[in-house]
Amino acid sequence: MMKPVRVADYAELARAALPARVWDYLDGGSGAEWTLRDNRAAFERITLRTRVLTDVATCDSRTTVLGAALAAPIGVAPMAYHRLAHDDGERATAAAAGAHGMLFVVSMFASASYADIANAATGPLWTQLYWLRDRAALLDVVRRAEDAGISALVLTVDAPRIARRPRDLRNAFTVPADVRAVNLDAPVMATSHVAEDGTSAIERHSRERFDPSLTWAELAWLRERSALPLALKGILTAEDAELAVAHGVDAIVVSNHGGRQLDGVPAAVDALPEVADQVAGRVPVLVDGGVRTGADVLKAVALGASAVLVGRPVLWGLAHAGAEGAADVLAILREELAEAMALTGRPTLADIDRSVLAVPRPRTR
Numbered sequence: 001m002m003k004p005v006r007v008a009d010y011a012e013l014a015r016a017a018l019p020a021r022v023w024d025y026l027d028g029g030s031g032a033e034w035t036l037r038d039n040r041a042a043f044e045r046i047t048l049r050t051r052v053l054t055d056v057a058t059c060d061s062r063t064t065v066l067g068a069a070l071a072a073p074i075g076v077a078p079m080a081y082h083r084l085a086h087d088d089g090e091r092a093t094a095a096a097a098g099a100h101g102m103l104f105v106v107s108m109f110a111s112a113s114y115a116d117i118a119n120a121a122t123g124p125l126w127t128q129l130y131w132l133r134d135r136a137a138l139l140d141v142v143r144r145a146e147d148a149g150i151s152a153l154v155l156t157v158d159a160p161r162i163a164r165r166p167r168d169l170r171n172a173f174t175v176p177a178d179v180r181a182v183n184l185d186a187p188v189m190a191t192s193h194v195a196e197d198g199t200s201a202i203e204r205h206s207r208e209r210f211d212p213s214l215t216w217a218e219l220a221w222l223r224e225r226s227a228l229p230l231a232l233k234g235i236l237t238a239e240d241a242e243l244a245v246a247h248g249v250d251a252i253v254v255s256n257h258g259g260r261q262l263d264g265v266p267a268a269v270d271a272l273p274e275v276a277d278q279v280a281g282r283v284p285v286l287v288d289g290g291v292r293t294g295a296d297v298l299k300a301v302a303l304g305a306s307a308v309l310v311g312r313p314v315l316w317g318l319a320h321a322g323a324e325g326a327a328d329v330l331a332i333l334r335e336e337l338a339e340a341m342a343l344t345g346r347p348t349l350a351d352i353d354r355s356v357l358a359v360p361r362p363r364t365r
């Protein structure tokens with residue numbers, strides 16, 4: 001292939017670079033992958049209204065989210081095991097995000113230590129958490145993150161268990177022995193590496209270790225033990241957004257886990273207005289799922305997002321060319337966002353409101 005010029009070009013490069021079962025784990029979703037497809041289709045249904053002659057000589061995409069100063073409202077979504085994509089793993093991702101003034105949300109299942117990631121980083125780092133049955137192990141991860149200077153916690157709430165993902169079931173997917181979630185103790189992680197026909201080790205492991213009995217009231221337990229800002233990731237309804245704000249959460253990430261949890265929930269960008277309208281600016285609202293172009297970022301901002309997170313494309317870039325590939329993916333998004341701002345006549349993020357959105361085309365599928 002010629003030099004990649006679109007984020008989507010990196011998908012094919014990554015597929016060619018990775019073993020099929022690893023590609024399937026990164027690329028795949030749950031069930032019939034309807035939600036996975038709709039994350040993209042929903043962005044493609046939204047058309048834009050351009051304004052002209054507004055002086056777009058300088059377009060400014062800078063913003064601040066939970067104290068993190070960003071060159072663009074873009075971050076890397078938390079994803080497990082970046083070393084599945086490239087040996088340099090999360091250290092490469094941190095360097096790439098930092099090079100573009102973007103946020104990196106480190107997964108609880110990162111395959112590099114918080115300290116090593118922080119050493120490679122030049123930009124803001126947050127970390128994602130799952131609520132473990134073993135509270136001591138959960139707290140241990142929080143302390144390691146705090147010690148490394150991580151500046152916010154993102155608790156994922158759409159995964160009381162990891163959903164059935166047909167590709168991983170067919171492949172009996174296990175995490176390779178040399179790729180480890182090093183911020184979690186080995187005994188906590190053991191079963192992620194154990195093969196068993198017709199099962200996914202990740203799904204099995206999550207059933208053993210994640211606590212599905214978590215409720216709103218228990219968030220206080222974490223708040224009492226860490227002073228870091230707390231975001232909830234995986235909110236899709238106004239009701240839960242209101243509960244989140246009522247429980248003092250500092251930010252919300254509208255997400256369907258990249259179509260990897262309940263198949264049949266709406267596209268993330270379709271759920272965004274409901275959440276953003278309910279929150280009404282009380283806390284920042286982020287969104288992830290299907291962001292592949294700068295225009296997608298602009299659409300999300302118009303619908304009320306303070307920032308977007310980008311998942312799979314960063315791993316595509318890593319798989320193809322390590323830190324350089326990941327950085328190029330982010331560079332393309334940043335350049336395309338600047339272009340979309342100029343060509344819609346919106347030179348600042350504050351200018352990007354719903355007036356930039358045309359009435360969505362009727363569905364043709």
Ligand SMILES: Cc1cc2nc3c(=O)[nH]c(=O)nc-3n(C[C@H](O)[C@H](O)[C@H](O)COP(=O)(O)O)c2cc1C
Binds near residue numbers: 025039107109
């Ligand atoms: C390979 C992979 C691993 C992921 N691991 C995590 C994780 O550890 N924690 C989490 O909260 N979300 C995880 N996610 C979900 C992402 O944070 C994000 O919601 C999703 O990938 C965004 O959609 P996109 O890939 O279409 O950009 C993972 C997603 C992928 C593709």
Ligand SMILES: CC(C)CC(=O)C(=O)O
Binds near residue numbers: 162206257260
């Ligand atoms: C290790 C897994 C729990 C990571 C995850 O959230 C995912 O694969 O979607």
